[in-house]
Amino acid sequence: MTDTHRPTSTDTDDAVAAAAVPASTPRVTPPRSTTRTLFTVVLPPIIMGILILGLWYFVSYQMLDERRRFLLRPPHQVLDVGFLDWGNFSDILWALWATTKVAMVGLSISIVLGLTIAVVMSQSKLFERALYPYMVTLQAIPILAIAPLIGFWFGTATTGRLIVCVIISLFPIIVNTLFGLQSAERGMHDLFTLHHANRPTRLFKLQFPAASPAIFAGLRIAAGLSVIGAIVGDFIFGRGEAGIGQALRKYANNLDGEQLLAAVIMSSVLGVTVFLVFGWIQNLAIGKWHGDRS
Amino acid sequence: MSTAAAATATESLSFEQIGMIFPDGTEAIQDVSFSIRKGEFVTVVGPSGCGKSTLLKIASGLLEPTAGRVIVDRDRLGYVFQDATLLPWRTVRGNVELLAELHGIPKAERAQLASDAISLVGLDGFEGHYPKSLSGGMRMRASLARTLTLSPPIFLFDEPFGAVDEITREHLNEETQQLFQREGFAGLFITHSISEAVFMSTRVLVMSSRPGRIIAEFDVPFGYPRSPDLRFDADFARLSGEVSHALRGSH
Numbered sequence: 001m002t003d004t005h006r007p008t009s010t011d012t013d014d015a016v017a018a019a020a021v022p023a024s025t026p027r028v029t030p031p032r033s034t035t036r037t038l039f040t041v042v043l044p045p046i047i048m049g050i051l052i053l054g055l056w057y058f059v060s061y062q063m064l065d066e067r068r069r070f071l072l073r074p075p076h077q078v079l080d081v082g083f084l085d086w087g088n089f090s091d092i093l094w095a096l097w098a099t100t101k102v103a104m105v106g107l108s109i110s111i112v113l114g115l116t117i118a119v120v121m122s123q124s125k126l127f128e129r130a131l132y133p134y135m136v137t138l139q140a141i142p143i144l145a146i147a148p149l150i151g152f153w154f155g156t157a158t159t160g161r162l163i164v165c166v167i168i169s170l171f172p173i174i175v176n177t178l179f180g181l182q183s184a185e186r187g188m189h190d191l192f193t194l195h196h197a198n199r200p201t202r203l204f205k206l207q208f209p210a211a212s213p214a215i216f217a218g219l220r221i222a223a224g225l226s227v228i229g230a231i232v233g234d235f236i237f238g239r240g241e242a243g244i245g246q247a248l249r250k251y252a253n254n255l256d257g258e259q260l261l262a263a264v265i266m267s268s269v270l271g272v273t274v275f276l277v278f279g280w281i282q283n284l285a286i287g288k289w290h291g292d293r294s
Numbered sequence: 295m296s297t298a299a300a301a302t303a304t305e306s307l308s309f310e311q312i313g314m315i316f317p318d319g320t321e322a323i324q325d326v327s328f329s330i331r332k333g334e335f336v337t338v339v340g341p342s343g344c345g346k347s348t349l350l351k352i353a354s355g356l357l358e359p360t361a362g363r364v365i366v367d368r369d370r371l372g373y374v375f376q377d378a379t380l381l382p383w384r385t386v387r388g389n390v391e392l393l394a395e396l397h398g399i400p401k402a403e404r405a406q407l408a409s410d411a412i413s414l415v416g417l418d419g420f421e422g423h424y425p426k427s428l429s430g431g432m433r434m435r436a437s438l439a440r441t442l443t444l445s446p447p448i449f450l451f452d453e454p455f456g457a458v459d460e461i462t463r464e465h466l467n468e469e470t471q472q473l474f475q476r477e478g479f480a481g482l483f484i485t486h487s488i489s490e491a492v493f494m495s496t497r498v499l500v501m502s503s504r505p506g507r508i509i510a511e512f513d514v515p516f517g518y519p520r521s522p523d524l525r526f527d528a529d530f531a532r533l534s535g536e537v538s539h540a541l542r543g544s545h
């Protein structure tokens with residue numbers, strides 16, 4: 001929220017003061033009728049949702065005959081069996097929780113590692129040149145291709161899963177942080193140079209704050225990827241505390257179509273939640289000064 | 295080679311036969327010599343790209359000249375950039391405190407310096423605002439206040455009011471001129487605007503197009519404080535005409 005300090009009469013420059021007042025008034029949303037908001041903002045996604053449900057029913061009942069209907073159960077059955085049956089749903093939730101734990105630990109490792117690597121790269125062109133090709137290579141290796149190697153070296157339980165998670169989510173953090181650290185304007189650097197700022201001062205008072213929007217953007221991407229990494233690792237290795245990856249495999253093997261779909265839906269809910277949570281954290285941290293509106 | 299030796303008693307800033315050739319071969323400045331005494335406000339006008347910013351960067355030590363030397367005390371040099379260069383993540387107060395912070399001035403003293411400077415530029419009430427919610431003129435004031443916290447004996451201004459509208463610019467000219475009078479610093483001001491140059495300074499230097507040389511010098515005889523109406527004075531108009539003439543000859 002913006003402070004609502006107002007200029008006092010000391011400001012002699014009326015033109016400037018007057019120009020500044022609208023900017024300092026918090027949240028002047030243009031007057032817009034609620035019905036219009038309803039039609040342009042709320043309604044379109046609802047209509048789209050109804051269309052999707054319609055298509056889903058159509059496929060389940062019209063395109064699939066009775067014997068093949070297990071391939072896509074109709075929505076209400078998915079709801080009944082996958083979500084409203086507490087036994088089934090709590091299984092999914094537990095698996096989801098196991099995955100979330102792995103994802104969060106993996107993400108934390110990625111953040112520490114990624115920030116460190118990016119800072120090192122930003123401090124020395126030599127390091128940047130030396131590391132960058134390998135970062136890109138790491139990013140380019142399909143995770144499926146190195147999964148066996150990871151399992152071979154680190155085991156297929158939690159450690160292996162964590163490593164998959166880190167490999168998949170590290171790159172966006174490094175790239176965004178590095179880009180951010182290098183994004184401070186020339187003039188700001190000149191200002192720090194003029195006043196004899198040393199490297200740590202420059203890093204913490206200029207480069208890091210300047211990088212924070214990029215870092216948060218990287219974090220959001222990485223957070224989503226860490227969830228994917230945790231699921232994929234679990235799915236490939238199928239060992240250790242059962243997460244949603246193993247659950248998906250089990251449901252698929254048992255032809256539990258309803259639970260499979262419920263698990264898929266809950267996985268995306270987890271992904272979206274993580275994305276939103278990081279967006280919220282970003283807004284808390286830098287929303288006051290970054291972006292168009294306060 | 296330039297040195298940052300202490301200035302002599304009367305001269306705050308001296309350029310001695312400064313020449314600047316960039317590594318790519320661009321000759322930006324050629325044999326520029328002049329000095330500024332305490333209590334003088336010198337403005338340099340010149341066509342775009344003639345090396346004015348380069349001159350200030352050399353004065354401040356951001357650039358090393360390829361010929362000649364600068365004599366100036368760089369410990370407390372005030373440098374107001376062309377754009378406000380406020381840190382967007384700091385409030386007005388945070389921005390104004392920055393330089394004192396970089397110079398290791400203790401917190402309480404810093405806060406006092408910032409409050410004083412903010413009042414001086416008329417930004418009271420805006421301490422908690424972030425730069426994005428300030429107008430261009432207010433950002434420039436914040437930038438000015440930031441420099442004022444160090445009470446620099448020498449102020450370098452690089453076209454600080456180039457990006458604000460005419461009326462705001464005139465206000466800012468007047469306020470800068472009042473600050474100059476009150477604080478008694480030595481000023482080196484860069485601008486494109488002849489009226490701004492004549493209105494504020496004790497002396498106007500005209501630079502040629504690249505490579506920049508000083509091709510004309512005008513003393514401005516008006517006393518301070520100067521009223522905004524000075525701009526409609528016949529002598530003001532005549533002097534502006536002369537500067538304009540010299541500037542046209544510079545191309």
Ligand SMILES: Nc1ncnc2c1ncn2[C@@H]1O[C@H](COP(=O)(O)OP(=O)(O)OP(=O)(O)O)[C@@H](O)[C@H]1O
Nearest residue numbers: 316318320322341342343344345346347348349504
């Ligand atoms: N780092 C650099 N390397 C090469 N040439 C440069 C460099 N910096 C400036 N120049 C050149 O030197 C000349 C003078 O530049 P400078 O920025 O000092 O001009 P200026 O008088 O401040 O122009 P303006 O009024 O447009 O701000 C220009 O031709 C510019 O292209």
Ligand SMILES: [Mg+2]
Nearest residue numbers: 346347348452
């Ligand atoms: Mg310039």
